Amino acid sequence: xxxxxxxxxxxxxxxxxxxxxxxxxxxxxxxxxxxxxxxxxxxxxxxxxxxxxxxxxxxxxxxxxxxxxxxxxxxxxxxxxxxxxxxxxxxxxxxxxxxxxxxxxxxxxxxxxxxxxxxxxxxxxxxxxxx
Numbered sequence: 001x002x003x004x005x006x007x008x009x010x011x012x013x014x015x016x017x018x019x020x021x022x023x024x025x026x027x028x029x030x031x032x033x034x035x036x037x038x039x040x041x042x043x044x045x046x047x048x049x050x051x052x053x054x055x056x057x058x059x060x061x062x063x064x065x066x067x068x069x070x071x072x073x074x075x076x077x078x079x080x081x082x083x084x085x086x087x088x089x090x091x092x093x094x095x096x097x098x099x100x101x102x103x104x105x106x107x108x109x110x111x112x113x114x115x116x117x118x119x120x121x122x123x124x125x126x127x128x129x130x131x
Contacts, residue, residue, distance in 0.1 A: 002114075006025070006026075006027035006031045006032075006119070007028065007029045007031060007117075007119050007120065008120055008121060009102075009120070009121035010121050010122070011025065011122045011124055012102075012123060012124075013123070013125075014087055014092060014126070015092065015127075015128040016093060016097055016123045016126070016127050016128050017089050017124070017128055017130075018089050019077060019086065019087065019092070021084050021085070022084065022085045022087070023084045023085075024082070024083055025057075025073070025080040025081075025082075026074070026081045026082070026103065026119060027080055028105075029105075031071055034074055034075070034076070034079055035066065035074060035080055035081050036073060036074040036080075037073045037074060037081040037106060038073065038110060039070075039073060039110050040109040041106045041108060041109050042056065042106070042109075043060060043061050043070060043083055043118070044059070044060040044061075044068060044104070044105055045060070045085045045103070045104045046058050046071075046100050046102070046105075047100040047101065047102055049099075049101070056095055057094075059091075059092055063086075063116050064117055064128045065086070066086035066088040066089075066092075067092045068081075068083055068084070068085050068086075069083065069084045069086070070083050071084055077126075078091075082116075083104065083118075092125070097125050097127040098124075100122065100123045100124075100125060101120070101121075101122055101123075102121045102122060103117055103119070103120050104117070104118045104119050104120075105110050105117045105118055106118055
């Protein structure tokens with residue numbers, strides 16, 4: 001495992017047309033330092049398969065179906081922020097099976113809403129039977 005294993009979260013599966021919740025504890029690039037969010041920060045998640053292209057899927061803290069929920073903002077030095085990313089079936093139905101890049105980032109309220117990555121990984125989207 002790389003030294004920054006908690007920043008680089010590896011791969012996780014999704015299924016076309018299915019709802020999946022992914023909960024993440026957030027640590028700095030060193031893999032040890034708990035990250036802390038502000039209640040006014042906007043956290044966003046994105047999937048994309050081609051660098052430089054528009055994301056294939058996006059959700060943030062203001063979402064209604066697919067969304068990012070800040071479960072705990074964290075405590076400096078002790079407890080990492082925890083977020084849950086909901087990939088709702090209405091949006092996953094529009095994603096083709098395949099491998100995608102994943103990034104969770106924060107628009108840092110204390111730094112002019114600068115977009116800062118919180119973690120990265122990959123997603124394997126699998127097909128599923130039709131309803």
